[in-house]
Amino acid sequence: SQELEQSPQSLIVQEGKNLTINCTSSKTLYGLYWYKQKYGEGLIFLMMLQKGGEEKSHEKITAKLDEKKQQSSLHITASQPSHAGIYLCGASYGNALNFGKGTSLLVTP
Amino acid sequence: GAVVSQHPSWVICKSGTSVKIECRSLDFQATTMFWYRQFPKQSLMLMATSNEGSKATYEQGVEKDKFLINHASLTLSTLTVTSAHPEDSSFYICSARRLAGASDTQYFGPGTRLTVL
Numbered sequence A: 001s002q003e004l005e006q007s008p009q010s011l012i013v014q015e016g017k018n019l020t021i022n023c024t025s026s027k028t029l030y031g032l033y034w035y036k037q038k039y040g041e042g043l044i045f046l047m048m049l050q051k052g053g054e055e056k057s058h059e060k061i062t063a064k065l066d067e068k069k070q071q072s073s074l075h076i077t078a079s080q081p082s083h084a085g086i087y088l089c090g091a092s093y094g095n096a097l098n099f100g101k102g103t104s105l106l107v108t109p
Numbered sequence B: 001g002a003v004v005s006q007h008p009s010w011v012i013c014k015s016g017t018s019v020k021i022e023c024r025s026l027d028f029q030a031t032t033m034f035w036y037r038q039f040p041k042q043s044l045m046l047m048a049t050s051n052e053g054s055k056a057t058y059e060q061g062v063e064k065d066k067f068l069i070n071h072a073s074l075t076l077s078t079l080t081v082t083s084a085h086p087e088d089s090s091f092y093i094c095s096a097r098r099l100a101g102a103s104d105t106q107y108f109g110p111g112t113r114l115t116v117l
Helices: none
Strands: A004-007 A010-014 A019-025 A031-037 A043-049 A055-058 A061-065 A071-076 A085-092 A097-099 A103-108 B004-007 B010-013 B019-025 B032-038 B044-051 B067-073 B076-081 B090-100 B103-108 B112-116
Touching (some): A004 A085, A010 A019, A019 A031, A019 A085, A031 A061, A043 A055, A043 B103, A071 A085, A097 B044, B004 B090, B010 B019, B019 B032, B019 B090, B019 B112, B044 B067
Antiparallel strands (some): A004 A019, A031 A043, A055 A061, A085 A103, B019 B076, B032 B090, B067 B076, B090 B103, B090 B112
8 A cells, every 4th residue: 555645646837836745644754755856867855854843945945744744745936947847755664765656747937 | 965876877678688787875885775666657666675785675576586686785786687578667766875873864876767678
């Protein structure tokens, strides 16, 4: 069974709009990772969250982990075409990462 | 930051041949590395956990005799796809686990695109 659920599966937003991607775990997380990937390329590390209630920001991207450490959100403010790609959340339960199915983001002019 | 390399970045081979993919942690030692596989428009799926000096641990449904893993040193793990077939064509990504004090982080390689004709 899929332990990590990511939503939405795909997203099309107009440039300048804000958006949110969610990642929900059926178990308490040891750590939650967010990556960005262009198709056929490697993963670009965005952020890692470990503490309940933690929030991190980098440029226009903010990631949060809830107090129970079972849900995370990735928020992009004023989206740009450069934000387009596949966003993956990866959950650590103490060993390898289990990945969500990804969210494909397209930013239109 | 920590760097993980993969070689080759892409490979095309004939059906029935074997292909070796290398994963190296360039500036840190990794007792544990992981191998993932990604099919088009799908997420990464863990294939196996590679442990330095011991046998790899394979996920359910992954044939250990087909996907040979050797973690010969603290900076190198290899994945050999034996008798490759077209259905093995995929994007293979490794990650290396870095433990530094209380920090436990995984760093991913750039991936290897395998095409089996």
